[in-house]
Amino acid sequence: MKDLNVVIAGSAGEGIQTIGEILSHTLCRQGYSVFAWQEYESRIRGGQNSYSIRVGEEPNNAPLLSADILLALNEGAAKKYEGLLKEEGVLISQNKGTDGMIAIPFDEIAKEEVGGGIYANTVAVGALINVLGVDLETLNAVLERTFSEKGEEVLKANYKAAEKGFERAERDCGDRCPWTLPPRDTRHAFISGNEAIPIAAAYAGCRFISAYPMTPSTGIITALAKAQERFGVFAEQAEDEIAAINMALGAGYGGARAMTATSGGGFALMVEGISLAGMTETPLVIVLGQRPGPATGLPTRTAQGDLLFAINAGHGEFPKMVLAASDPKDAFQKTVRAFNMADKYQIPVILLTDQLLADAHYSFRDFENFDNPVYHLADPSQIEEYKRYQLSPDGISPRLYPGQSGHLVCVDSDEHDEEGHITEDLSGIVQAMVEKRLAKFQKLRSEVNPPEEVYSEDVEFILVGWGSSRPAILEGIELLKQEDIRAGMIHFTELWPLPEYHFPEGVALWTVENNATGQLARLLRSEFGLSFEGTLHRYDGLPLTGEYIRSQIHAQHRNV
Amino acid sequence: MPSIETYNSNAENQWCPGCPNFGILQAVKKAFVDLDKKPDQICLVSGIGQAAKLPHYLRCNLFNGLHGRAIPVASGIQVANPNLTTLVVTGDGDCYGEGGNHFIHAIRRNPNITVMVHNNEIYALTKGQASPTTPLGEKRSLQVKGVDIEPLNMPMIAITNNCTFVARGFARKIDHLKTILVEAVKHPGLSYVDVIQPCITWGTRPVAWYEERVQELGEDHDSGDKKAALEKALITDDTIPIGILYRTEPRSAFAHRYRSEVTEGPLAEMPAMEADQLKDILSRYIP
Numbered sequence: 001m002k003d004l005n006v007v008i009a010g011s012a013g014e015g016i017q018t019i020g021e022i023l024s025h026t027l028c029r030q031g032y033s034v035f036a037w038q039e040y041e042s043r044i045r046g047g048q049n050s051y052s053i054r055v056g057e058e059p060n061n062a063p064l065l066s067a068d069i070l071l072a073l074n075e076g077a078a079k080k081y082e083g084l085l086k087e088e089g090v091l092i093s094q095n096k097g098t099d100g101m102i103a104i105p106f107d108e109i110a111k112e113e114v115g116g117g118i119y120a121n122t123v124a125v126g127a128l129i130n131v132l133g134v135d136l137e138t139l140n141a142v143l144e145r146t147f148s149e150k151g152e153e154v155l156k157a158n159y160k161a162a163e164k165g166f167e168r169a170e171r172d173c174g175d176r177c178p179w180t181l182p183p184r185d186t187r188h189a190f191i192s193g194n195e196a197i198p199i200a201a202a203y204a205g206c207r208f209i210s211a212y213p214m215t216p217s218t219g220i221i222t223a224l225a226k227a228q229e230r231f232g233v234f235a236e237q238a239e240d241e242i243a244a245i246n247m248a249l250g251a252g253y254g255g256a257r258a259m260t261a262t263s264g265g266g267f268a269l270m271v272e273g274i275s276l277a278g279m280t281e282t283p284l285v286i287v288l289g290q291r292p293g294p295a296t297g298l299p300t301r302t303a304q305g306d307l308l309f310a311i312n313a314g315h316g317e318f319p320k321m322v323l324a325a326s327d328p329k330d331a332f333q334k335t336v337r338a339f340n341m342a343d344k345y346q347i348p349v350i351l352l353t354d355q356l357l358a359d360a361h362y363s364f365r366d367f368e369n370f371d372n373p374v375y376h377l378a379d380p381s382q383i384e385e386y387k388r389y390q391l392s393p394d395g396i397s398p399r400l401y402p403g404q405s406g407h408l409v410c411v412d413s414d415e416h417d418e419e420g421h422i423t424e425d426l427s428g429i430v431q432a433m434v435e436k437r438l439a440k441f442q443k444l445r446s447e448v449n450p451p452e453e454v455y456s457e458d459v460e461f462i463l464v465g466w467g468s469s470r471p472a473i474l475e476g477i478e479l480l481k482q483e484d485i486r487a488g489m490i491h492f493t494e495l496w497p498l499p500e501y502h503f504p505e506g507v508a509l510w511t512v513e514n515n516a517t518g519q520l521a522r523l524l525r526s527e528f529g530l531s532f533e534g535t536l537h538r539y540d541g542l543p544l545t546g547e548y549i550r551s552q553i554h555a556q557h558r559n560v
Numbered sequence: 561m562p563s564i565e566t567y568n569s570n571a572e573n574q575w576c577p578g579c580p581n582f583g584i585l586q587a588v589k590k591a592f593v594d595l596d597k598k599p600d601q602i603c604l605v606s607g608i609g610q611a612a613k614l615p616h617y618l619r620c621n622l623f624n625g626l627h628g629r630a631i632p633v634a635s636g637i638q639v640a641n642p643n644l645t646t647l648v649v650t651g652d653g654d655c656y657g658e659g660g661n662h663f664i665h666a667i668r669r670n671p672n673i674t675v676m677v678h679n680n681e682i683y684a685l686t687k688g689q690a691s692p693t694t695p696l697g698e699k700r701s702l703q704v705k706g707v708d709i710e711p712l713n714m715p716m717i718a719i720t721n722n723c724t725f726v727a728r729g730f731a732r733k734i735d736h737l738k739t740i741l742v743e744a745v746k747h748p749g750l751s752y753v754d755v756i757q758p759c760i761t762w763g764t765r766p767v768a769w770y771e772e773r774v775q776e777l778g779e780d781h782d783s784g785d786k787k788a789a790l791e792k793a794l795i796t797d798d799t800i801p802i803g804i805l806y807r808t809e810p811r812s813a814f815a816h817r818y819r820s821e822v823t824e825g826p827l828a829e830m831p832a833m834e835a836d837q838l839k840d841i842l843s844r845y846i847p
Contacts, residue, residue, distance in 0.1 A: 024847075025847035026847075028846075028847040029847050142847065145847075187846050188846070189842065189845045189846050190845060190846070190847055191845045195845065199838070199841055199842070202833055203833050203838050205832055205833075207640070207827035207828070207830060208636065208639060208640060208827060210632075210636070228818065228821075228822065229821055229822055230841075231833075232822055232823070232830055232833075234639055234815060234818050234822075234827065236639075236669075236814075236815075238632070239661055239662065239664075239665035240661065242629065242632070242662075243629075243632040243661075243662055243665065244632075246625065246626070246629040246632035246633045246636070246662075247632040247633070247635050247636035247639075248636060249625070249633055249636065250605070250623065250632065250633035250634060250635060250636025250637040250638075250639075250640065251636035251637065251639055251640040251827070252636075252640075253623055253633070253636075253637060253640075254636060254637040254638075254639070254640025254641045254644075254826070254827070254828070255640055255641060255826055255827065255828030256639075256640040256641075256826075256827035256828050258636070258640075272626060272629075273626070273629070276625055276626050276629075280623070280625070367842055367845065367846075368839070368842065373832060377828070401640075401641065401826075401828055402600070402603045402621035402637070402641065402644055403600065403601065403603070403621070403641045403643050403644045403826065404826075404828070405600070406598075406600050407600065408599060408600055408619065408620065408621050408622075409621050410615075410616075410621065410622045411622070411623050411624070412616075412622075412623075412624040413608075413624055413625050413626055414624065420622070421569075421570075421571040421616050422571070422574075422613065422616055422624070
């Protein structure tokens, strides 16, 4: 089957998320792969937002632009999103309106036939299930899972609401809705970036998170706070991002694997602390969920605009690592890696995500087999005389935590000697300490993974991207292939230090980024002396998609 | 039993000769002797400034961080390892200026730490600019026509916001300060000690001016009486009351609930997540 795209549109507070989640889960249960993403305005109620569900047989975790089915909860939503509908697509609306739409008064049905407007959303899901040719039983199983905690009465009313919606769609949609999704044997994990990262952090041995709420990273501390006992991670809402990073540094020095999570504006405040982590050689993981800036920008939208900021964050020269996850599975793996590398090299590690990756739900056939946490704390019984900053060829000193043993652990933001005491001995230890820290960078670089290469010998050009755009780039390549345009991909998820890597020669390189200035391209130009034939940027707050990439290639690539 | 020498450090002291900071250092050492603390049980945390160098002059664990950020660091350390006796050593510029926000929120958060502020009413290390506690009218390099901003009285702010241990000491009354510090460290929850520490280089008034005005609180002072405490927190031109201004039943300390439900010990010693547990958690994401 070809992938279907169902878009649910409505105002904030009308319940598009509830509908979207229940429908997504139902389709997953039916054995399909689902990719669900949202775009929403920065407000509590009102506005017009959408929740898109892409359903197919195999995971295709990139947003689709066009809709097969549009469910509009109000007239404004219908008007705003109608343009997405394919020619043969169907608009289902709560209200009567333009020709060709199917009107199902969810609210009225809920009030009159179920027993309250509160069940309107389930009426809507019931209708959609019918339209998609899925059995009510599958939906009922999801409803049970979703509502059983609210009691028998609520659950029964939801069953009834689903049935009423289902019946009404059966009556009114008829031949116009030809879709059918029979049950399949496969089951996919369905998970978002902000769900994967907290679990990965707990698994990686994180014991402390302090953060200040900021979209799109808030979900990380929320999840850890909710599972505080089960995950064993202490979660604190800091008074600001400066406190957040310094508290995490205190916990890290105190022996606990620690993290913080924020977005660009909060990260700007944390930069001082990143430098402190560099100087004190305290392990720390920072998740930077990107959204469009500068300043407050588009608070609920997506972008890849902070790559160079992350790489350059912190005054002075010191090693750090910057990773950018491509999807929730990669985000899981990268989170574990971030903790391991922060611990091994005693450095700050920044994990870049963005609103798309944070909020969107992806499907995976196998969401398992991740790297194990590796711990690098020294054994105090093996140390006679302890020096926190003992010089060593690779720059890595044995790390103990205070109170672990009789050894004293002294760390300083000032330049310091091997024991951690302030020094201004310019002709002595100062230079050695600078070199010690930078020596770690060389060793770290040898451990960085090269970019992923997807291309054949005969490609016309290669799209070079990073982070969350991977699924969109792959889809763009597929779409171009159908038109006999041969494109390849080189995709980075480990961005600093850059790995030792040789780009293929004689092939045109295009940069594909969710930003306006081509930050990866700038980085690669300055580090590798590369030049790029073309640029493909998106900076309107929406994510890159395969269709967008394809259309941009058509618009820009002369040979097409 | 430890002695004063137990805490002697090899680090070269960078304070001006005759600085009242030496008295504070002595008082801290004496307090640790009384408290019978070994150096590895103590963690001193500081920011930037002359006061912030104190941890280097005492044999102990130490984290000398950034200007104004000592309190969040200490709060993190305390959660990670509650067995440590964690003290923040800071100055008025460090704690009330750059770090004012963290101080106020530490009162809310109530971590089990002691915050000791060397209050010399001036930015000394940057050579004499006004701090949040510099008196009105004082002419300084940046306050060329004299300070025209009302100075902060942080002990009053702490008392009104129900910090459960608020004291004021004087750097020249070492044993008195020591007694305060012993009680402060024993107090479960945030204990706050503002220490009058006249700067002999950049100070606004000579040390003798303070010596004449410092007045130890008598036994008649009821530290549990908030109104009385506020009255004593006031500094007038005639008197500077010192002693434990306010002390009340400690509130539940930062991370107390987590400790009682998850672990009492250092977070670093908690067992890792089992593979089975991970599998179980991930299975919930298959609808």
